Amino acid sequence: MSSADPLEDAVRASKAPAIARAAAVLRLLGKRGSPMGVQAIARELGLVPSTCLYVLRALVAEELVAFDPDTKRYALDAGVLTLARAWLKRDQFNDLAQGPLDRIAREFGLTTLGVQIFGLDHIIVTAMSQSSQNFQLSTQIGSRFPALVSATGRCIAAFCDQDIADLRPRFDSLRWDEAPSWADWCAQVCEARETGVAVDAGHYISGVTVVAAPVWKNGADATGAPSHALVAIGIGAALRGELEGLKQALAGAARSLSEQLAG
Amino acid sequence: MSSADPLEDAVRASKAPAIARAAAVLRLLGKRGSPMGVQAIARELGLVPSTCLYVLRALVAEELVAFDPDTKRYALDAGVLTLARAWLKRDQFNDLAQGPLDRIAREFGLTTLGVQIFGLDHIIVTAMSQSSQNFQLSTQIGSRFPALVSATGRCIAAFCDQDIADLRPRFDSLRWDEAPSWADWCAQVCEARETGVAVDAGHYISGVTVVAAPVWKNGADATGAPSHALVAIGIGAALRGELEGLKQALAGAARSLSEQLAG
DNA sequence: ACTCATTGTTCAATATATAGAATAACATTC
DNA sequence: GAATGTTATTCTATATATTGAACAATGAGT
Incomplete structure (x- = not known):
């Protein structure tokens, strides 16, 4: 019996579900150009807001996501570029x-x-x-x-x-x-x-x-x-x-x- | 009392340590051009091999890491490119x-x-x-x-x-x-x-x-x-x-x- | 061919990340 | 200006991800 939600499936199957969530967040932030709030992201992906917050904080710490303290909005950060460059190079x-x-x-x-x-x-x-x-x-x-x-x-x-x-x-x-x-x-x-x-x-x-x-x-x-x-x-x-x-x-x-x- | 290992610090501080590990793996795979095995990655980053394996599998599922079943080696995959493109665009x-x-x-x-x-x-x-x-x-x-x-x-x-x-x-x-x-x-x-x-x-x-x-x-x-x-x-x-x-x-x-x- | 030393992988106990409710801080509306 | 709907965030019990040891599977060396 499988869920209709692909993200939920990935989360259930994996032994490191936080990674599936993180990837989903990154992709969502990439698709939407504009910065998003915690709730909006959580709602869109079917995540628990608190969990979503922790995921975002971890991504911010890794510089994959940028956080604007004023608006409390999250967006993709330049860290993803560094990875992409490395991949293209090799x-x-x-x-x-x-x-x-x-x-x-x-x-x-x-x-x-x-x-x-x-x-x-x-x-x-x-x-x-x-x-x-x-x-x-x-x-x-x-x-x-x-x-x-x-x-x-x-x-x-x-x-x-x-x-x-x-x-x-x-x-x-x-x-x-x-x-x-x-x-x-x-x-x-x-x-x-x-x-x-x-x-x-x-x-x-x-x-x-x-x-x-x-x-x-x-x-x-x-x-x-x-x-x-x-x-x-x-x-x-x-x-x-x-x-x-x-x-x-x-x-x-x-x-x-x-x-x-x-x- | 802080550890000498920056990754370990990040893992301890975060509520989603798998993400810090995943990012570290991605960066390592980016730095080294060549594909790496599970043990090599785990040793380099100070991770437990089994944990490292689960992280890698999750990253493979997200197409951020490519896995060669023959050599059992992991390398960066094109998924990172998609994210980078999205970032550059917006x-x-x-x-x-x-x-x-x-x-x-x-x-x-x-x-x-x-x-x-x-x-x-x-x-x-x-x-x-x-x-x-x-x-x-x-x-x-x-x-x-x-x-x-x-x-x-x-x-x-x-x-x-x-x-x-x-x-x-x-x-x-x-x-x-x-x-x-x-x-x-x-x-x-x-x-x-x-x-x-x-x-x-x-x-x-x-x-x-x-x-x-x-x-x-x-x-x-x-x-x-x-x-x-x-x-x-x-x-x-x-x-x-x-x-x-x-x-x-x-x-x-x-x-x-x-x-x-x-x- | 048989070690020996690696590797990648599974498994169960436990430390811990997560879920859900409760809280706090805004905006917006009445 | 109180009230109402938001929002982001903290907190704690519990489901579970992580660990470290045990297990295969491979290859190197003798």
């Missing part, structure tokens, strides 16, 4: 991916991303390169997306351990500008499995073409799921003729990256 | 500071930083602008420095609530390439208090001149300590004649920022 994928991403972005005049894949759940943007700064397509580093959506989703579906049919419920819950049919999508997933590249032609965002190629942390020989992916985002109409070239460039860069990460 | 200082920082960096051909001040303890770089990408002076976003060092340190000392004499022990513990004498430093602090700008001419890093101007979150009228600062970093020899102009530009931008943040 993830080989980012260092190795930045070069190829820059090259492809410049060559084709579009935006490229490096993303980390978290199973079938979601992906996070960890590297980015933009050629033309006037057109700010895409997103920022740290953004999250559902795993199975867009071109990256087809890559993930193509190389995940599960049977495609099992992905149906997940597929049905996705949001697209112009959702593809299940049959079309399955065919595109198969194609991605064979070619090592996937294309989303205006489905996820109308008029925008997304190309993605999977990257394996432990060599492309592994039958397991890819750990990362390279993504290119461009105006569909603008890269008609170049699409094949882009696909090959991205796939080639992804293969090369997989080999480098294998060592 | 801190007014960064948004407002980026423009002036870009302008000054371009105009004088050097590197500019926006930093957040954490009392007399340390500062964190939260914004940055580089003009010439070939010369990579300076640091990255998220870097920490001791509060009282370099030009920023003089600003902080100038406007902190404490008496200058009380800062002596902190001053003595700083590391400089060419440390100034206590008397010289005090004079420079006084000058910073009067002019609203501070200069470090090759003391912190030989040959490198650093200029800093304090920014107040709640208006420059406050007698309290500044919350942020604008910093410019350049090769000393290269900006000889422009130093006065740079000081005025930085001080002016800092004043303007303080006013904007006051609202």
